[in-house]
Structures are given as structure tokens and as C-alpha cells.
Amino acid sequence: MSYIPLMVDMQGKNIYIIGGGNVAERRVKTLIGIEASLIVISPDINEYLYSLYEHDRLIWRRKKFEAADVKGADLIIAATNDKQVNQSVKTATPEHCALNMTDAGLSGNVIFPAMYRRGKLSFAVSTESASPMLVSQIIKELKSQYDHRYEEYVDFLYTCRMAIKETSLSMEEKTLFLKQILSKKYLNSTKQEEILSWLNDQN
Numbered sequence: 001m002s003y004i005p006l007m008v009d010m011q012g013k014n015i016y017i018i019g020g021g022n023v024a025e026r027r028v029k030t031l032i033g034i035e036a037s038l039i040v041i042s043p044d045i046n047e048y049l050y051s052l053y054e055h056d057r058l059i060w061r062r063k064k065f066e067a068a069d070v071k072g073a074d075l076i077i078a079a080t081n082d083k084q085v086n087q088s089v090k091t092a093t094p095e096h097c098a099l100n101m102t103d104a105g106l107s108g109n110v111i112f113p114a115m116y117r118r119g120k121l122s123f124a125v126s127t128e129s130a131s132p133m134l135v136s137q138i139i140k141e142l143k144s145q146y147d148h149r150y151e152e153y154v155d156f157l158y159t160c161r162m163a164i165k166e167t168s169l170s171m172e173e174k175t176l177f178l179k180q181i182l183s184k185k186y187l188n189s190t191k192q193e194e195i196l197s198w199l200n201d202q203n
């Protein structure tokens with residue numbers, strides 16, 4: 001096993017979730033915002049998943065899992081409460097397909113880290129399945145440290161970075177500028193506007 005964190009573009013991918021309970025719900029909450037097909041295979045699904053199904057945000061195949069169900073999958077999440085079924089999902093997983101085993105993290109080839117996002121800023125925390133509770137505690141700490149202001153702030157940093165590249169300042173001055181705007185005072189939107197207007201004058 002050699003796990004590494006990656007940011008993966010899942011646009012247009014087929015994601016199969018086997019099982020429709022609490023853990024399936026957690027995975028779907030992570031995945032629902034992206035432009036991928038979510039297919040849930042389970043004889044029953046919980047209220048949250050059902051409401052997404054009703055609004056055509058996911059496909060529900062109301063049935064017990066069978067090997068042929070996951071043909072063409074890019075990512076499979078085995079999330080039933082039956083270990084044998086989860087094992088048969090593993091056996092049916094096509095070669096080169098990503099597999100997340102929620103009942104035995106290290107027996108799949110993909111672990112879902114706990115995630116926390118503020119716009120373009122994202123955190124993923126994993127202990128390689130050693131302590132999900134520590135992961136959850138660390139995410140809480142990050143949430144309080146990096147609050148809602150970071151979403152706008154990271155967009156501000158991006159705008160500044162693009163704009164400073166267009167100026168005729170020296171490389172050293174540009175680097176210094178990029179470092180200076182990391183000061184916490186620029187979490188404040190008035191301070192951000194001051195900088196943006198200064199940058200405007202440079203270009």
C-alpha cells in the first residue's frame with residue numbers, strides 16, 4: 001500500500017455507490033456538487049438519498065448488488081452493511097477502476113479523506129484509516145481556524161497573483177508583494193479593495 005493525496009477531476013465520470021445508508025449518504029454529500037454521474041445500487045435508500053433521487057440528482061437502481069452492475073465504472077464505493085457483499089463488489093471491480101471500501105479502508109485502492117472546503121481552498125485529512133475520530137477532530141479545528149472569510153480571500157489572492165504578473169515590477173518586488181498579501185489583515189474586504197485599486201493603478 002502506498003497512498004498519496006491527489007486532487008482528481010471527476011467531471012463526466014461514472015461513480016457507483018453500493019448501499020444506501022449513512023455512509024453512502026456521507027460519500028454522496030462529498031460528491032453531489034461535481035459534474036459526475038452518481039449511481040446508487042441498493043434495495044433501499046435513506047431519506048436524504050431519496051430526496052436527491054426525486055430531484056434527478058442521482059440515479060437509483062433499486063436492487064441488490066450484482067457483479068454486472070458496475071461495468072463502466074470509474075469509481076466504486078462499497079458501502080453496504082454486509083461485508084460479504086462489499087467483498088463481492090471488490091471482486092467485480094474492473095481493472096484500473098478506483099475502489100473505496102468503507103468497511104475496511106485499506107482493502108480498496110482509494111481512501112476518502114475527510115474534506116473541508118472554502119471555495120478554492122480545500123483541506124483533506126487522513127490517518128490511513130487509523131483513527132477516523134482524530135480526522136474528524138482535526139477537521140473541526142481547521143474549520144474554526146479557516147472560517148468563511150477564506151473563500152473570498154483565496155479569490156482575492158488569485159486576482160492579485162494574475163494582476164501582479166502583468167505589472168512591470170521586478171521579480172523580487174512581485175515575490176515580496178505576493179508574500180505581503182498573506183498577512184491576516186487582508187482577510188478584511190476593505191483592505192483587499194485598497195490593494196486591488198493599487199494594482200489597477202500599476203497596470
Ligand SMILES: C[C@@]1(CC(=O)O)c2cc3[nH]c(cc4nc(cc5[nH]c(cc(n2)[C@H]1CCC(=O)O)[C@@](C)(CC(=O)O)[C@@H]5CCC(=O)O)C(CC(=O)O)=C4CCC(=O)O)c(CCC(=O)O)c3CC(=O)O
Nearest residue numbers: 026102103104105111112114126127128129130132135136
Ligand atoms: C477508510 C475510511 C473510509 C473511506 O475511505 O471511505 C474509514 C473507515 C472506517 N471507519 C470506521 C468507523 C468509524 N468511522 C467514523 C467516522 C468517520 N470516518 C471517516 C473516514 C474514514 N473511515 C476513512 C478513513 C479516514 C482516514 O484516512 O483516517 C470520516 C472521517 C469521514 C467520512 O466518512 O466521511 C468520518 C467522520 C464523520 C464525521 O465527522 O461526521 C466513526 C465515528 C462516527 O461515525 O461518528 C466510526 C466509528 C468509530 C471507530 O471505529 O473509530 C470503520 C470501522 C467500521 C466497522 O467497524 O464496521 C472503518 C473501516 C476501517 O477500519 O477501515
Ligand SMILES: NC(=O)C1=CN([C@@H]2O[C@H](COP(=O)(O)OP(=O)(O)OC[C@H]3O[C@@H](n4cnc5c(N)ncnc54)[C@H](O)[C@@H]3O)[C@@H](O)[C@H]2O)C=CC1
Nearest residue numbers: 019020021022023024041042044064065080081085102103
Ligand atoms: N467509512 C466510515 O466512516 C464508516 C464505515 N462503516 C462501515 O460502513 C458500513 C455501512 O454503514 P452504514 O451506511 O451506517 O449502514 P446502513 O445500515 O445505514 O446502510 C447499509 C445499506 O446497504 C444496503 N445493502 C445491504 N445489502 C445490500 C446489497 N446486497 N446490495 C446493495 N445494497 C445493500 C442496505 O439496503 C442499506 O441501504 C458498515 O457496515 C461499516 O462497516 C461504518 C461507520 C463509519
